[in-house]
Amino acid sequence: MPHKTFFWFILPTGLAMILFIGLPIVSSFFQSLHIETEQILMEVENCDPFGCKTNVRVDVEATEKLRQENPLGRFNGFGTYTDRNHLAFDEIGEAWNTSSSMSEFKDIVLNLPFYKALLFTLTFCFAVTPPVIILGFIVALSVNTLSKIIKGFIVFGTILPMIVTPLIGSLVLFWMIDSQGIIGASIQILFDDPNLSLKASSNLTWITLIIYGIWHNTPFAFVVFYAALQTVPQDPIEAAYIDGASRYQRVRYIVIPHLYPVATFIMLICLMDNFRVFEPIIGFSAEGVAQSLSWMIYQDLRNENKMLFGSAGATSMLTIIGIAFLLTPVLIRTWKEFRTER
Amino acid sequence: MKKLIIALLISFASTSVFAGSHSPCGVTSGSINILANEFTTYRIFMDEVKSCAGPEADFNVTHSVDHNKLQVAALSANPAEFSAKLVTNGSITPLMNDGLIRPLDDLVAKYGSNLNDNQKITIDGKIYAVAFMANAQHLWYRESILNDLGIAVPSTYEEVIAAAEKIKAAGVMENPYAGAFKSGWNLGQEFVNMYLGHGGEFFKSGSAQPNVNNEKGVAALNVIKKLTELSNPDFLTQDTNAVKEEWESGNVALMHVWNSGAASLLDDEGDQDIKADTRLAPSPTVGGGNKPATTLWWDGIAIATNTSDENAEASFRALVGAASSTDLANNNPNATVWLIKGYTPGDTAGPVVDAASRGTTPYPSFPHMSLMHGALSTELVEFLQGNESAEKALADVEAAYIAKATEQGFL
Numbered sequence: 001m002p003h004k005t006f007f008w009f010i011l012p013t014g015l016a017m018i019l020f021i022g023l024p025i026v027s028s029f030f031q032s033l034h035i036e037t038e039q040i041l042m043e044v045e046n047c048d049p050f051g052c053k054t055n056v057r058v059d060v061e062a063t064e065k066l067r068q069e070n071p072l073g074r075f076n077g078f079g080t081y082t083d084r085n086h087l088a089f090d091e092i093g094e095a096w097n098t099s100s101s102m103s104e105f106k107d108i109v110l111n112l113p114f115y116k117a118l119l120f121t122l123t124f125c126f127a128v129t130p131p132v133i134i135l136g137f138i139v140a141l142s143v144n145t146l147s148k149i150i151k152g153f154i155v156f157g158t159i160l161p162m163i164v165t166p167l168i169g170s171l172v173l174f175w176m177i178d179s180q181g182i183i184g185a186s187i188q189i190l191f192d193d194p195n196l197s198l199k200a201s202s203n204l205t206w207i208t209l210i211i212y213g214i215w216h217n218t219p220f221a222f223v224v225f226y227a228a229l230q231t232v233p234q235d236p237i238e239a240a241y242i243d244g245a246s247r248y249q250r251v252r253y254i255v256i257p258h259l260y261p262v263a264t265f266i267m268l269i270c271l272m273d274n275f276r277v278f279e280p281i282i283g284f285s286a287e288g289v290a291q292s293l294s295w296m297i298y299q300d301l302r303n304e305n306k307m308l309f310g311s312a313g314a315t316s317m318l319t320i321i322g323i324a325f326l327l328t329p330v331l332i333r334t335w336k337e338f339r340t341e342r
Numbered sequence: 343m344k345k346l347i348i349a350l351l352i353s354f355a356s357t358s359v360f361a362g363s364h365s366p367c368g369v370t371s372g373s374i375n376i377l378a379n380e381f382t383t384y385r386i387f388m389d390e391v392k393s394c395a396g397p398e399a400d401f402n403v404t405h406s407v408d409h410n411k412l413q414v415a416a417l418s419a420n421p422a423e424f425s426a427k428l429v430t431n432g433s434i435t436p437l438m439n440d441g442l443i444r445p446l447d448d449l450v451a452k453y454g455s456n457l458n459d460n461q462k463i464t465i466d467g468k469i470y471a472v473a474f475m476a477n478a479q480h481l482w483y484r485e486s487i488l489n490d491l492g493i494a495v496p497s498t499y500e501e502v503i504a505a506a507e508k509i510k511a512a513g514v515m516e517n518p519y520a521g522a523f524k525s526g527w528n529l530g531q532e533f534v535n536m537y538l539g540h541g542g543e544f545f546k547s548g549s550a551q552p553n554v555n556n557e558k559g560v561a562a563l564n565v566i567k568k569l570t571e572l573s574n575p576d577f578l579t580q581d582t583n584a585v586k587e588e589w590e591s592g593n594v595a596l597m598h599v600w601n602s603g604a605a606s607l608l609d610d611e612g613d614q615d616i617k618a619d620t621r622l623a624p625s626p627t628v629g630g631g632n633k634p635a636t637t638l639w640w641d642g643i644a645i646a647t648n649t650s651d652e653n654a655e656a657s658f659r660a661l662v663g664a665a666s667s668t669d670l671a672n673n674n675p676n677a678t679v680w681l682i683k684g685y686t687p688g689d690t691a692g693p694v695v696d697a698a699s700r701g702t703t704p705y706p707s708f709p710h711m712s713l714m715h716g717a718l719s720t721e722l723v724e725f726l727q728g729n730e731s732a733e734k735a736l737a738d739v740e741a742a743y744i745a746k747a748t749e750q751g752f753l
Contacts (some may be wrong), residue, residue, distance in 0.1 A: 036751040044466035049473055049640050049681055050704045058709045060441035085745045118657030198577035285579040288723035302411050305436035305712040310749055
């Protein structure tokens with residue numbers, strides 16, 4: 001395609017991307033460099049049904065005046081990025097100097113909110129993505145061999161976990177794994193331990209979330225693999241069949257090489273999706289033991305009485321950088337494949 | 343404190359006369375759109391508000407347990423998403439901080455002739471809210487279970503723990519205690535109760551500097567830890583409504599939840615044997631303190647600043663009509679402790695009156711308290727799971743609070 005044609009072809013998309021993706025990111029970045037203006041406090045007399053007493057309140061007028069002067073708030077540079085709730089440089093430096101062993105240092109760092117969230121996010125990403133690809137492939141292969149009559153029905157059933165809204169899906173499972181729910185009670189009977197609860201320990205909660213993630217994401221891999229399977233050329237398969245290749249050999253030496261680029265694509269999307277894991281944490285009420293980067297943004301914007309825009313902006317920027325790091329190897333690989341194909 | 347007791351014990355003449363003043367009910371112009379928490383007593387209150395507004399009124403109400411998280415954003419918009427909000431002494435401060443609710447003196451003068459004086463919440467001389475009920479968390483117990491094992495009704499948390507251990511040891515129940523320990527606001531509230539019960543102060547006096555990492559904080563955490571060990575292992579996922587379900591399923595013999603829970607725990611639905619066996623008791627003291635380890639709350643109505651005067655008046659009329667309805671209070675005497683004129687307290691009001699008379703601290707109304715509560719909500723979990731020491735958990739609370747308070751401009 002000539003460069004000029006390409007330019008006009010991509011222009012509407014490019015403009016939309018700048019408007020709806022580029023500008024919000026720039027705006028978030030700009031906000032993340034600022035913190036709220038100073039709150040001016042004053043002493044007042046409060047009376048309620050329990051009596052009168054002197055208390056402090058925010059002087060709304062004076063604070064509002066400051067806010068009018070600096071609508072963005074006070075400039076804080078990268079202060080929010082390096083504070084305890086984000087990269088925590090000071091705390092890490094101190095931990096490095098004071099801790100006597102590597103494991104103590106590790107404990108201190110992983111107790112900091114950002115690193116705790118990062119650990120869960122990465123664990124979730126890397127524990128969910130490979131099983132999703134493998135399972136999706138196996139399911140696609142199996143469904144592909146079914147007879148036409150039941151195929152449509154089975155395909156629908158298989159993609160159901162993806163159709164269910166993540167929050168609803170996780171809530172349904174949350175009730176099922178309750179100690180009085182069907183799965184929770186069965187597990188208690190199976191292990192003969194009336195106190196076994198999937199919600200109680202952090203390890204079991206993490207495992208539950210990961211299993212949920214696999215359940216929810218597998219249909220996506222299945223759909224893509226299934227579509228790709230329809231494009232596998234039949235000639236080499238038939239030739240291999242005549243040569244006496246087993247089903248395993250045909251899959252291993254013809255189908256898998258053909259689907260390889262598709263697998264890379266699925267991995268890319270899955271890593272990206274799982275890095276922003278959020279809904280299951282809410283659905284499973286797992287905030288206490290499993291926090292992700294997206295959940296931290298939610299916490300800043302939703303769980304405080306006042307929205308912490310600067311903090312949320314900083315976490316968003318760090319998340320974008322995280323995704324970029326994560327995807328770089330995959331993108332480099334895709335680029336190389338693209339070059340060799342040319 | 344005395345005012346409340348007097349208001350509760352003395353019932354005034356209950357004729358609803360709005361002499362020399364405008365009757366609030368029967369709203370015909372302006373629209374009413376209310377944001378409120380979700381529990382049975384509020385539903386009862388809102389039914390009255392709706393009937394006061396009348397059939398011609400444009401009336402909407404949104405009940406949500408997430409009301410605290412929604413309110414600032416919803417009322418900051420101009421025009422505001424809601425014309426009115428049901429507030430408490432906890433949730434009013436973030437709204438006051440940003441000037442999101444309006445003074446009500448004019449409207450009270452016009453429509454509030456039937457209000458008790460102690461219903462008027464004044465801040466710096468202006469009325470910003472009208473309270474209609476008082477609430478507190480306190481002890482609930484199953485009488486037959488305590489009687490069978492010869493346990494006296496506990497009056498301290500040390501006795502609560504001993505009683506729960508005895509019930510467990512006797513094999514009557516696996517997890518005899520319950521409290522709302524869900525990580526988030528509920529867990530933070532349990533610490534607030536226990537820390538105040540130990541006589542703690544959340545901030546260094548006269549400043550916004552945190553002050554929880556001390557002996558009292560550690561003692562409070564250790565009591566909470568012991569209680570959670572006697573609770574359902576899923577305690578970190580159970581909020582007040584989940585605890586009430588546990589109670590109604592007969593899994594629990596002792597619990598510390600809101601007085602307003604009576605509206606759903608003592609209604610005609612559910613297992614009537616458990617209902618008949620349910621008793622209310624004052625909130626226990628802890629660690630040798632003399633104040634009960636709980637907080638006093640009022641619930642009231644507030645009107646948004648960023649709404650038109652017409653909508654503000656319409657909303658206030660409907661709400662204040664309910665907040666001064668003696669019939670509402672006396673038809674539902676056990677739904678909560680009403681502050682309404684002419685109310686004769688029901689059987690369940692005792693623990694709240696008791697808490698008030700023993701000098702229980704109202705929930706702190708510092709502008710920066712919500713940030714402290716937020717830090718408590720997230721940083722105590724690891725201690726309760728046994729992964730962290732109490733001192734470390736409290737140090738984390740202070741560090742998390744400082745980071746947020748700095749960003750908000752309090753430090």
